Amino acid sequence: EDQVTQSPEALRLQEGESSSLNCSYTVSGLRGLFWYRQDPGKGPEFLFTLYSAGEEKEKERLKATLTKKESFLHITAPKPEDSATYLCAVQESKSGSARQLTFGSGTQLTVLP
Amino acid sequence: GAVVSQHPSWVICKSGTSVKIECRSLDFQATTMFWYRQFPKQSLMLMATSNEGSKATYEQGVEKDKFLINHASLTLSTLTVTSAHPEDSSFYICSALRDGGFSNQPQHFGDGTRLSIL
Numbered sequence: 001e002d003q004v005t006q007s008p009e010a011l012r013l014q015e016g017e018s019s020s021l022n023c024s025y026t027v028s029g030l031r032g033l034f035w036y037r038q039d040p041g042k043g044p045e046f047l048f049t050l051y052s053a054g055e056e057k058e059k060e061r062l063k064a065t066l067t068k069k070e071s072f073l074h075i076t077a078p079k080p081e082d083s084a085t086y087l088c089a090v091q092e093s094k095s096g097s098a099r100q101l102t103f104g105s106g107t108q109l110t111v112l113p
Numbered sequence: 114g115a116v117v118s119q120h121p122s123w124v125i126c127k128s129g130t131s132v133k134i135e136c137r138s139l140d141f142q143a144t145t146m147f148w149y150r151q152f153p154k155q156s157l158m159l160m161a162t163s164n165e166g167s168k169a170t171y172e173q174g175v176e177k178d179k180f181l182i183n184h185a186s187l188t189l190s191t192l193t194v195t196s197a198h199p200e201d202s203s204f205y206i207c208s209a210l211r212d213g214g215f216s217n218q219p220q221h222f223g224d225g226t227r228l229s230i231l
Contacts, residue, residue: 032217043119043206043222044157051217087156091217099145099210101220103156 003027006088006104013078013111021073021107023088031093033071034101035064038085047073047086078111085109116140117209119223127231128199134192134226136207142187143209147220148180151204163190187212197230204228 003026013019025033032051036044048057050066057064061082063074073086085108089101116139124132136146144165149157161182162170169182179201181193190209194201204227208220 034219041225041227043224046219046221049217049219099216100159100162105156
């Protein structure tokens with residue numbers, strides 16, 4: 001069974017204090033790992049897709065990396081507007097999976113001014 | 114692009130009534146849509162995969178007679194919570210996959226529906 005574990009559950013940072021969020025996964029074969037941002041009362045907003053170990057993607061203050069067992073979301077010099085819950089999800093490469101995603105429980109990030 | 118609209122955003126109703134939630138892909142066609150349920154401070158739990166022109170595929174433990182899914186067009190899927198009870202109160206979110214995209218493309222999510230059953 002696919003497992004996706006995110007840590008920490010919650011993270012409070014001062015504005016400008018860089019840090020990383022972790023997503024550990026266990027799948028028989030990875031088709032893709034997805035990072036989403038979710039604001040309170042809203043649906044998830046797509047950030048990145050990573051397909052293979054060693055891949056990196058960047059967008060503004062965010063950088064996502066991938067190994068064979070985990071992914072990191074690095075936040076450089078965060079701002080208060082980066083406060084949100086960050087969700088990691090994996091898609092397994094097996095037939096009949098219908099491109100379903102298995103989500104982790106998320107990391108709730110708070111950036112204090 | 115890749116906008117998914119969900120309606121209503123919030124609904125309160127009495128126990129025993131049925132509630133319909135709509136999920137529309139506004140600028141692309143979506144043969145496949147998904148319905149999720151999210152409890153406070155928890156992650157998204159997949160309820161069912163909605164397929165245009167065919168029956169939905171439900172996850173284990175999800176009652177298909179309770180949660181009726183209809184995907185009548187390439188841009189619209191509906192979830193009807195039948196005879197809703199307080200335990201059905203939750204945040205329901207849909208997502209859609211753009212037709213013609215690669216197999217590991219991202220899902221695009223609506224903004225969810227907050228359902229409260231009194």
